[in-house]
Amino acid sequence: MIDAMGGAIARGPASAFPHRSALASIxxxxxxxxxxxxxxxxxxxxxxxxAKMFGATGYVNYLDPQMPDWARTYYGSSLTRLREVARKYDPDRVFAFPQGLV
Incomplete structure (x- = not known):
């Protein structure tokens, strides 16, 4: 399934979603x-x-436990900031899971 993107999803850089400028997701x-x-x-x-054709990226709502370099793939340039926020607001790792940010 190919979902077209653009419109509201492409507005504003302050987001955990690093693929805002993509034309579509598959x-x-x-x-x-x-x-x-x-x-x-x-x-x-x-x-x-x-990935060979379109680049290695992924949508965080569809976690793939076998995704190589999953953290960068899902969060891109937002990864460092998101990890800082996760450590600040979840220091006890209440929301921790294998592909979580803390």
């Missing part, structure tokens, strides 16, 4: 009929091939 969906391992493998191939 979503890849797979079923688990062939098993989770096969689906993860196929998703990795799709992700890596798309």
């Amino acid at each position: 979503q890849v969906e797979l079923t688990l009929q062939a098993g989770e391992a096969n689906a993860r493998r196929a998703m990795g191939v799709a992700r890596d091939e798309l």
Whole structure:
């Protein structure tokens, strides 16, 4: 699925979303009929091939546990600032998870 972007999403630089200037985002969906391992493998191939054509980026609401360099991929130049905010407001890591910012 290809979602067109632009309009309100492209306004303003103060955002955790680093891909504001992108023309579109691409979503890849797979079923688990062939098993989770096969689906993860196929998703990795799709992700890596798309990255060759469009660049290695990702949308944070669709976390990929196998995404190489996931933090930079999802948050881009906002990563340092977001980690600082996370450490300030969640020093006890209440909201921590494997691909969280703290």
